[in-house]
Amino acid sequence: MFNPLYISSASLLLLLTLSTPALAQPSAPVAQSQVKQASEGEINSQEIEQFAKAIQEMRAIQIESRDKVNEALQNEGLSKERFREILKAQRNPQEDIDMSQQEQEQFETVSEKLAQIQRETQSNMKEAVESKGLEVPRFQQxxxxxxxxxxxxxxxxxxxxxxxxx
Incomplete structure (x- = not known):
């Protein structure tokens, strides 16, 4: 009924409701090894400055992306809550949801837009980190x-x- 594009675009919606930037979410085991690597590699004051500036720019990107997500939902006449309900039902085939053909079309259209927003956001965040003089792996460390x-x-x-x- 639905394809993985919708799930990935929906994850953007959920991501944008969180306060942590997309590039900044390593898994727990990776995070611990990165702390060790960062400690071993010593973080100098220049890197701290670059990191802080990248975070500021990423926050601005995140706000812009959240606005685009809200606009995409609004343009299709689908609320965040309804989008999440449909997504939840999609992820759990046993969950039954009453959805009209129009809502399904709205969901599919929004999902495609969210996937595009997600790609742009990730690209912009990567550029923000690199423009401040850091590589993404070092930023994550x-x-x-x-x-x-x-x-x-x-x-x-x-x-x-x-x-x-x-």
Missing amino acids: ILAAVREQPTLRQEVQQIIQSESDE
Whole structure:
């Protein structure tokens, strides 16, 4: 009834409701190894600055993407809640959902748009990281370290705050 495109585009909708950027979500075992690698590789002040600036740019990209998702849903006349209900039913074939042909078409159209938004968002976030002088794997290592080390997290927050105040 539905194809994987819809599931991946729906994951964008869910992703955009979270506060963490798409590139910044390694799995737990990977995150622990990245913290170790980041600690072993020592994160210098330049990398912390680059990381903080990349995070700021990624937040702006995330906000823009969330707006595009909302617009896509609104243009098709489908609420986030209804989209999630249909998606949930799609993932669980045993769950029965009452859906009209029109809703199915709306869902499919929105799903295609969300898949495109997801591709653009991931590309823009990758560009944001690289434009600040970091490679994505190094960004993820630093992110894992920031999550695990309160002093490092505080340093990044201070940089972001000082940039916001300017």
